[in-house]
Amino acid sequence: MLASIFDSVTASVSGGAYLAARATRECKTLGIMGERQREDQGMSKVRVLVGTRKGAFVLEADGQRKKWNISGPHFGGWEIYHVKGSPANPERLYASQTSGWFGQIIQRSDDGGKTWHQPGTPPGEPAKTPDGMPKGESNKFAYDASPATGKPLTTHQWYDGSQRPWEFKRVWHLEPSLTDPDTVYAGVEDAALFRSTDGGENWKELSGLRGHGTGPQWQPGAGGLCLHTIIEDPKNPKRIFVAISSAGAFRTDDGGTTWKPINRGLKSQYIPDPNAEIGHCVHRIAMHPSRPNVLFMQKHWDVLRSDDAGDSWREVSGNLPSDFGFVIDVNANEPETIYVVPIKSDSEHFPPDGKLRVYRSRSGGNEWEALTNGLPQHDCYVNVLRDAMAVDSLDKCGVYFGTTGGQVYASADVGDTWAPIVRDLPPVLSVEVQTLR
Amino acid sequence: MIRVVIPHHLRTLARVGSEVALDVKGEVTQRAVLDALEAGYPMLRGTIRDHTTRERRAFVRFFACQRDLSHESPDAPLPDDVASGKEPFLVIGAIAGG
Numbered sequence: 341m342l343a344s345i346f347d348s349v350t351a352s353v354s355g356g357a358y359l360a361a362r363a364t365r366e367c368k369t370l371g372i373m374g375e376r377q378r379e380d381q382g383m384s385k386v387r388v389l390v391g392t393r394k395g396a397f398v399l400e401a402d403g404q405r406k407k408w409n410i411s412g413p414h415f416g417g418w419e420i421y422h423v424k425g426s427p428a429n430p431e432r433l434y435a436s437q438t439s440g441w442f443g444q445i446i447q448r449s450d451d452g453g454k455t456w457h458q459p460g461t462p463p464g465e466p467a468k469t470p471d472g473m474p475k476g477e478s479n480k481f482a483y484d485a486s487p488a489t490g491k492p493l494t495t496h497q498w499y500d501g502s503q504r505p506w507e508f509k510r511v512w513h514l515e516p517s518l519t520d521p522d523t524v525y526a527g528v529e530d531a532a533l534f535r536s537t538d539g540g541e542n543w544k545e546l547s548g549l550r551g552h553g554t555g556p557q558w559q560p561g562a563g564g565l566c567l568h569t570i571i572e573d574p575k576n577p578k579r580i581f582v583a584i585s586s587a588g589a590f591r592t593d594d595g596g597t598t599w600k601p602i603n604r605g606l607k608s609q610y611i612p613d614p615n616a617e618i619g620h621c622v623h624r625i626a627m628h629p630s631r632p633n634v635l636f637m638q639k640h641w642d643v644l645r646s647d648d649a650g651d652s653w654r655e656v657s658g659n660l661p662s663d664f665g666f667v668i669d670v671n672a673n674e675p676e677t678i679y680v681v682p683i684k685s686d687s688e689h690f691p692p693d694g695k696l697r698v699y700r701s702r703s704g705g706n707e708w709e710a711l712t713n714g715l716p717q718h719d720c721y722v723n724v725l726r727d728a729m730a731v732d733s734l735d736k737c738g739v740y741f742g743t744t745g746g747q748v749y750a751s752a753d754v755g756d757t758w759a760p761i762v763r764d765l766p767p768v769l770s771v772e773v774q775t776l777r
Numbered sequence: 778m779i780r781v782v783i784p785h786h787l788r789t790l791a792r793v794g795s796e797v798a799l800d801v802k803g804e805v806t807q808r809a810v811l812d813a814l815e816a817g818y819p820m821l822r823g824t825i826r827d828h829t830t831r832e833r834r835a836f837v838r839f840f841a842c843q844r845d846l847s848h849e850s851p852d853a854p855l856p857d858d859v860a861s862g863k864e865p866f867l868v869i870g871a872i873a874g875g
Contacts, residue, residue: 442790442825442837479823
């Protein structure tokens, strides 16, 4: 009986971190953790997807996470803002390749990063359908101009308070669907959310976000007006969370048709109205899939949590040396264990005192401990950007982050000790992890 | 055939060498050449001209026969030496940034 349950659980988890984490928890319940742990160490594989200023890299190791095989650069010379695998098919990867010269490219791999192609125009295949139409326009992100879908054709606020038209610049974040490898969301600059349901060949804006009413008040942060966080609710497929710098966090409960701001409780000193509905520079949101109503946020300043799916937030910065930062993530096996990397300030984007420290809270915030073992503790002045931290879902949760100095650090023991996987990549823009069983 | 030279990053994207030969119907203009280029290599759509406006991207320049044609009308005839295939039409990534 145990074996059959275990087999079915194992079969169901091949698709991704969330299901793998759930399987691990279920195995704990069944009292077979020792067996599972051995399997984690021996049979599992971890694939780390790294986007940098000058290309993408794929780092792979077995469950021990000690010896790494590094491939890349893929798309050498191009900025790779994000690479992420499908939870439904881990061999399906999506990458955002961008350039100030040549614009946006979407790349897709169907073999775990060994080969890549632009969706709709795979190498060696005709680029057109028999009737002469292009197979796909995978790099075409056209804002919805239809008044019927929420009047999204409007302007947003510029730094000087004037209004500017929306202008597509790049894709910051790609979030594959939890259940369908051909469905993927794209968070773009200027801030909007797009969705493809054909593997990235064509994109359509979910324009209810820009059109819900506050769009004209959105203003870019220092990095641009970017939609950088997309989180799907694993228990409610109609619910999606997004975050925009510097507009704030938003939620849909109807699959992306209508949206509302979820920023109550956020305090931002630069906004005159203490109860402002939007205008907050949210840097990152994280969720544990077992508790989709609990969200953690690293804001420009302040670390916060919500226990009601973003309807209200409270600060949990506690004893952090600085509550400015970009990344935040949740341990795959412990929903109350969270990680941040404090940065000195908004004008000094490096760790306080030149010490690169990950801070861990095992109480869901407020009480934080510095994790320093294996990280540079003097003369370190790198930054860790918002998409550059991720976790695996092995029994001892692995934690990974990349720096603007080109290092990718990994911990195979929930953050207790760290070691660099690589030291000298181009500046790291994003880190994602796949746990493969 | 019209000869078009494209920059390194677009060569890797289109999986071609430095120079592409194109059959352009009718009058040889920037627009006709770029339309033919994008028809033959759809992965280049949006990389030289904006997907929606069809305007030249800001950091891309066009040269031919020792002349900067970037600000010429897209419908102006290209030099005879380009139309005859004697000289290539050059798509250049402008020197900017690092």
